[in-house]
Amino acid sequence: xxxxFGFIILIISFLGANLPEIRKDYIAANDAKETTEKLCxxxxxITKESEPILIAYKGAAATLRAKHSKGIKLKxxxxxEGVEYLEYSVEKAPKNIEIRCIRLSVQEHSPKxxxxxxxxxxxxxxxxxxxNSTKDKAVQKFVxxxxxxxxxxxxxxxxLF
Numbered sequence: 001x002x003x004x005f006g007f008i009i010l011i012i013s014f015l016g017a018n019l020p021e022i023r024k025d026y027i028a029a030n031d032a033k034e035t036t037e038k039l040c041x042x043x044x045x046i047t048k049e050s051e052p053i054l055i056a057y058k059g060a061a062a063t064l065r066a067k068h069s070k071g072i073k074l075k076x077x078x079x080x081e082g083v084e085y086l087e088y089s090v091e092k093a094p095k096n097i098e099i100r101c102i103r104l105s106v107q108e109h110s111p112k113x114x115x116x117x118x119x120x121x122x123x124x125x126x127x128x129x130x131x132n133s134t135k136d137k138a139v140q141k142f143v144x145x146x147x148x149x150x151x152x153x154x155x156x157x158x159x160l161f
Contacts, residue, residue, distance in 0.1 A: 018042075022057050023142055026102075029061065030109070033068040040065055048085075052093035056102045059085030063106050082106070083116055097134050100126045101143045108152055124152060128160055 029036040043058040062082030066075045089099050104123035110116045134140050144161045147153050
């Protein structure tokens with residue numbers, strides 16, 4: 001009976017979350033507060049019982065909400081919440097290349113003062129080692145697009161993608 005309810009929660013979380021739309025909004029949310037709010041609203045029902053990829057996007061969206069917020073206390077609260085969801089998703093699915101890419105993008109763009117940069121080299125290496133074995137074309141495109149615009153990959157590393 002317990003697993004039945006878990007299955008129902010999983011289905012409900014997917015009904016409210018369209019992964020291709022979430023990917024598109026995540027990319028656009030970096031530069032647009034309105035898109036960030038739309039993304040946060042779409043992920044509002046996501047909990048730690050949801051799919052790890054959705055948890056990762058919820059965490060990343062919260063960190064973007066921090067970026068677009070006013071006031072140190074609000075920024076810190078959103079960022080801390082986002083990192084918690086993001087790290088939880090990595091813990092639940094450590095071999096998921098999209099989750100690792102999301103975490104890498106958050107760490108790359110987080111201010112140094114927040115000290116959230118400890119996994120940059122690990123995630124960068126993970127992307128380089130696992131990109132070619134990724135079968136999902138949408139995930140490949142997402143990762144490749146991120147890498148090609150990233151400043152932490154040099155020209156030779158970008159050619160691997």
